[in-house]
Amino acid sequence: xxxxxxxxxxxxxxxxxxxxxxxxxxxxxxxxxxxxxxxxxxxxxxxxxxxxxxxxxxxxxxxxxxxxxxxxxxxxxxxxxxxxxxxxxxxxxxxxxxxxxxxxxxxxxxxxxxxxxxxxxxxxxxxxxxxxxxxxxxxxxxxxxxxxxxxxxxxxxxxxxxxxxxxxxxxxxxxxxxxxxxxxxxxxxxxxxxxxxxxxxxxxxxxxxxxxxxxxxxxxxxxxxxxxxxxxxxxxxxxxxxxxxxxxxxxxxxxxxxxxxxxxxxxxxxxxxxxxxxxxxxxxxxxxxxxxxxxxxxxxxxxxxxxxxxxxxxxxxxxxxxxxxxxxxxxxxxxxxxxxx
Amino acid sequence: xxxxxxxxxxxxxxxxxxxxxxxxxxxxxxxxxxxxxxxxxxxxxxxxxxxxxxxxxxxxxxxxxxxxxxxxxxxxxxxxxxxxxxxxxxxxxxxxxxxxxxxxxxxxxxxxxxxxxxxxxxxxxxxxxxxxxxxxxxxxxxxxxxxxxxxxxxxxxxxxxxxxxxxxxxxxxxxxxxxxxxxxxxxxxxxxxxxxxxxxxxxxxxxxxxxxxxxxxxxxxxxxxxxxxxxxxxxxxxxxxxxxxxxxxxxxxxxxxxxxxxxxxxxxxxxxxxxxxxxxxxxxxxxxxxxxxxxxx
Numbered sequence: 001x002x003x004x005x006x007x008x009x010x011x012x013x014x015x016x017x018x019x020x021x022x023x024x025x026x027x028x029x030x031x032x033x034x035x036x037x038x039x040x041x042x043x044x045x046x047x048x049x050x051x052x053x054x055x056x057x058x059x060x061x062x063x064x065x066x067x068x069x070x071x072x073x074x075x076x077x078x079x080x081x082x083x084x085x086x087x088x089x090x091x092x093x094x095x096x097x098x099x100x101x102x103x104x105x106x107x108x109x110x111x112x113x114x115x116x117x118x119x120x121x122x123x124x125x126x127x128x129x130x131x132x133x134x135x136x137x138x139x140x141x142x143x144x145x146x147x148x149x150x151x152x153x154x155x156x157x158x159x160x161x162x163x164x165x166x167x168x169x170x171x172x173x174x175x176x177x178x179x180x181x182x183x184x185x186x187x188x189x190x191x192x193x194x195x196x197x198x199x200x201x202x203x204x205x206x207x208x209x210x211x212x213x214x215x216x217x218x219x220x221x222x223x224x225x226x227x228x229x230x231x232x233x234x235x236x237x238x239x240x241x242x243x244x245x246x247x248x249x250x251x252x253x254x255x256x257x258x259x260x261x262x263x264x265x266x267x268x269x270x271x272x273x274x275x276x277x278x279x280x281x282x283x284x285x286x287x288x289x290x291x292x293x294x295x296x297x298x299x300x301x302x303x304x305x306x307x308x309x310x311x312x313x314x315x316x317x318x319x320x321x322x323x324x325x326x327x328x329x330x331x332x333x334x335x336x337x338x339x340x341x
Numbered sequence: 342x343x344x345x346x347x348x349x350x351x352x353x354x355x356x357x358x359x360x361x362x363x364x365x366x367x368x369x370x371x372x373x374x375x376x377x378x379x380x381x382x383x384x385x386x387x388x389x390x391x392x393x394x395x396x397x398x399x400x401x402x403x404x405x406x407x408x409x410x411x412x413x414x415x416x417x418x419x420x421x422x423x424x425x426x427x428x429x430x431x432x433x434x435x436x437x438x439x440x441x442x443x444x445x446x447x448x449x450x451x452x453x454x455x456x457x458x459x460x461x462x463x464x465x466x467x468x469x470x471x472x473x474x475x476x477x478x479x480x481x482x483x484x485x486x487x488x489x490x491x492x493x494x495x496x497x498x499x500x501x502x503x504x505x506x507x508x509x510x511x512x513x514x515x516x517x518x519x520x521x522x523x524x525x526x527x528x529x530x531x532x533x534x535x536x537x538x539x540x541x542x543x544x545x546x547x548x549x550x551x552x553x554x555x556x557x558x559x560x561x562x563x564x565x566x567x568x569x570x571x572x573x574x575x576x577x578x579x580x581x582x583x584x585x586x587x588x589x590x591x592x593x594x595x596x597x598x599x600x601x602x603x604x605x606x607x608x609x610x611x612x613x614x615x616x617x618x619x620x621x622x623x624x625x626x627x628x629x630x631x632x633x634x635x636x637x638x
Contacts (some may be wrong), residue, residue: 065442130613131435133609285452
């Protein structure tokens, strides 16, 4: 027993250290000299990772699939844009870019959380459409022609890089804190069976509203950080249905319900998007649609689940000798066939 | 508002309701039998629009005839999609997120195939009939909308007969009521589900082709209509054909008459507002009103 548990304890310690190591590497990268292009790629990836983690809080932890996260992203972007333009400190603006979407999420959640599962999902398509239409016609957003942000400070890319890195780290930390809390357990109970969770003393309505607000705040901050970098936003961009689709696809493809799955989804999306979307926007979404179908049918735990399986398969031979390993693989095969048959 | 204006709007709403019913009923039957919320409905509506467009542009087939041809074509497409993807989903008597996301993935694929093949320019089908009107004194009716309405009502009538008179229809109704009880009394649920899926997709194709004669379209065509279809289904109480017809009528009336007091730019938000109102006031849909009364009687 002690022989078996020693490496696993070591492994657990390594697993706890890994995020800090990753953060340290990412924090030191700019001083190692990054090209402007790579910095931008990492910046965009951090923004996507944050939205992916935000969506995962509601969709992955609580099981409420939303097609409406562009609303929060867009509200965050416009809040930051309007405040920065009026000379407010950008970091204070980001706080408001989190607060305003969180407040909006309550108003959206109050009627839509009366619905369960897919009905909630479709209602959020409606929220997203209605918001885009309204934003397109409001004078304060610059309407359909968009909004240019005039910041009084000079543009420093490294500052944006660290802002986005800090934001992504915050999102990871919030996700882990919620995952390991009583609140997170309540959310998981709601995901599995809402009626049973209610019987056990969890108030599904209040829990969902609360996690919706946290998810909206993270997504809104991401929108604000991106808006400051981009210096130009328009309603068809930030409030687009496609933005909601992106935000949903990342955690689902990466691995719904797990923190690292959501991160992985954001990273893959950010990097692939940079390479593909500029040249072949349609192929980009076509691939994601096909990937989504494959993942739903074959590997519901997403890319993270797939990597986990590969990792376990690579690791198994170290523990057992060859004969039992092949034996267990045959057993696996038989079990799998029995299960599918 | 004069009486003539009122009558014109009322007729416009009625004609709109016909096409709204056809586009919603496909989603309803699939939901009723399989408990799948078919987000790909929008994608198949878009494909139906291009189906009519291609037939008209290349072979000069009348768009209304093309819409009728869309039925068998998309029926087969639906059967193929069911065989390829849908039948692998775990069965459930409640809608699952897995099925929702699968259909969403399918929608993304269809939509972007649309972009690859036809690009993102707006297309429209223009026939001599497009702009002609029938005038009856001060009241004018677009003859094309009238034809579309007749085709739509015809589709609904055929569906109603199929559901009430045939063995297949009886199986469908049994599965809508209770899937397990249906299996116990010998309904072949796999086969019925396959045919239902084909039929639902076929109605999406027909609706798309009919809508293409009225509106311009691009590969993102189905999305606003998907939301409307959902509002109609919720209004109608989710599982009945007559409920769908009623829901379609209500949405069409609200949308048409809202022009009187709301800028046209805000019109797409109406269906959502209506959805919220219904969900807050009547979570079971309009049909729950008389369903309750019937249960009491």
